[in-house]
Ligand code: AMP
Ligand code: ZN
């Protein structure tokens with residue numbers, strides 16, 4: 001009799017950022033989906049981690065704390081997942097607060113653009129879809145657009161208006177990815193680039209830039225992600241193997257906010273997970 005391999009999903013979002021399940025609901029959904037380990041990696045905040053960890057204990061699945069940190073490289077958005085780390089590290093706490101402030105400040109500027117496009121919304125309309133997240137994002141604006149009948153779903157809002165370079169897009173503060181990786185390392189976190197080649201970002205993070213990030217302290221990158229093609233996975237997996245860094249897999253679950261990303265749609269190989277635990281000192 002063979003024992004089934006553990007199913008490990010290392011990238012998910014809750015209502016603490018732009019997911020639609022509370023941290024508790026998310027962990028319960030992970031257990032119901034048959035996952036053995038789940039990481040909560042909300043955008044630029046650790047606020048959901050204590051609730052999720054307590055629920056994981058209660059339902060008896062493994063839990064890894066994380067955050068998906070908004071970074072930039074050459075004017076393009078890059079996401080770095082920080083696993084673990086010291087949540088009292090002053091410089092990192094301050095940097096996350098600065099990123100979240102940039103998120104909040106951007107909202108009225110995006111609403112001005114939407115109004116000019118004939119889609120008026122108030123900040124209260126957006127807040128109604130933002131639960132009490134400290135980390136407001138474009139998906140919350142998208143939800144308000146859906147509720148107002150301007151678009152059918154989040155995807156249509158991004159494709160027509162909110163995506164990088166779209167008519168309602170406004171940039172926000174993000175630290176450069178090299179300094180972010182160094183900061184995360186200094187706080188004891190393990191940094192892994194999320195969907196490095198998703199949505200056209202292969203041009204932003206080609207193999208040589210990924211290799212330079214490894215020199216700066218990057219621990220690996222996501223390989224198995226819905227936004228990567230088979231060919232991209234092959235190349236990214238091989239590059240990680242050559243450099244001796246982690247190749248992870250995840251759902252990037254957002255609840256009903258992203259229907260192509262059910263929990264566990266991609267998982268992390270148990271051997272890669274064991275190596276991550278070693279890096280975390282667990
Ligand atoms: P923000 O946090 O405002 O930068 O928005 C980024 C989040 O929006 C991502 O983490 C995704 O959840 C979502 N997102 C980004 N681009 C798209 C897209 N083209 N279609 C649907 N969702 C997207
Ligand atoms: Zn998101």
Ligand code: FE
Pocket residue numbers: 068079194195
């Ligand atoms: Fe992301």
Ligand code: FE
Pocket residue numbers: 011012013068194252
């Ligand atoms: Fe994500």
